[in-house]
Amino acid sequence: MSEIRHGTTEELLALRDGEGSAWIRAHVAECRACAAELFRLEQMRARLKALPSFTAPRDRWAMVAAQAKRERRRRRMNGAVGLAAAAALAVLSFVAMRPAAPDAASERAALATAMARSQALEQTLRALAPEQRALGGDAASVVADLEERVSRLDAALGDPSAWRREPGRVVDLWQQRAGILSALVDVHETRAAVAGL
Template sequence: MTHLTMDQLLELRDGLTEPGGAAARVHLAQCPQCQAELERLHQRVAQLKALPTLTPPRDGWPVVRSRLVKARHRRFAWGGAGGLALAASIALVLLLRPALPTPPSSSPNAQAELEAAMLESRLLEQALTQYAPERRVTDGYTARVAAELEDRISALDQQLQMTQMTPAPEGDRALLELWRQRVGLMDALVNVHLTRASNVGL
């Protein structure tokens, strides 16, 4: 014997007349199992109606508001500490930048210049990692500019890999130039995230 579905029981309880409703009523009159299920359904409805109505207290808003204010203060405190750490990292990079020599690429100190550019690039990457832009909300323009810079850095990294296979001294001069470009792009990327792309000339 096929029993009534929950939808059919609900229709019978609510007095709705659907096609086949007469057959469902006949089945209900003859089936004790469906009658018991309909009775349980009536009891559930009665129990739900008997539940007390929950109303929030009238003076609850000040408590909620104070919690929100405290949560914001904690968030801003952590954000301020992260901002200070990032500012210190950038200040370190900017302090090191004037110390980097920029003579012509035929300089005998090309290896030292290359290492200095690589160090500056690493420091900028660390500053960007500390800032953690992927965990921050940003506007569409900033996201687009940052994505363009990241694409350019990725393409430059591929050029760096290919140039490392070039024999010296042509390879050394090209490497130094590429690392300087990478430092410039990384610096622009850090600035984009810090200034929300408002003052970056890209």
């Protein structure tokens, strides 16, 4: 039993373009399937030729230049966010190294101030809705680090046995927490300002 050999697409395209072999010419004259495929290829070429020609817009360079300028501005802002976070961490380190207040009344006042500041910063952070904003790689890394630090401080503040041994440590922990939240607010406010440009 012999199988019928049909023309390949390349052979049919060559025939369509006037370059086909004698065998493919004879085969297409006898084979309905190959004749139909050749007709389909001819129709495809006709439809492609009927398509309008495309010319690139003349003002494309201005659009490319504007996009490049926006990208440079975004990279500069990412650098500014990193610097702001570093500055906030430096201030936080300075606050953390400061000696605690010696008497109980000033310690209670410092604790109340740090707790109030922390709560106010949390409200500001919630109002910024940071989960609804996309962050670049550098900013996301800074935010993740700051949020991880807040989690560690919350764990330390949630362990009463640890700070009962060192009552002055509670004030330091709340002050550190407020400082980190301040840095988080700064990062998200900067991103919100950049997104608004």
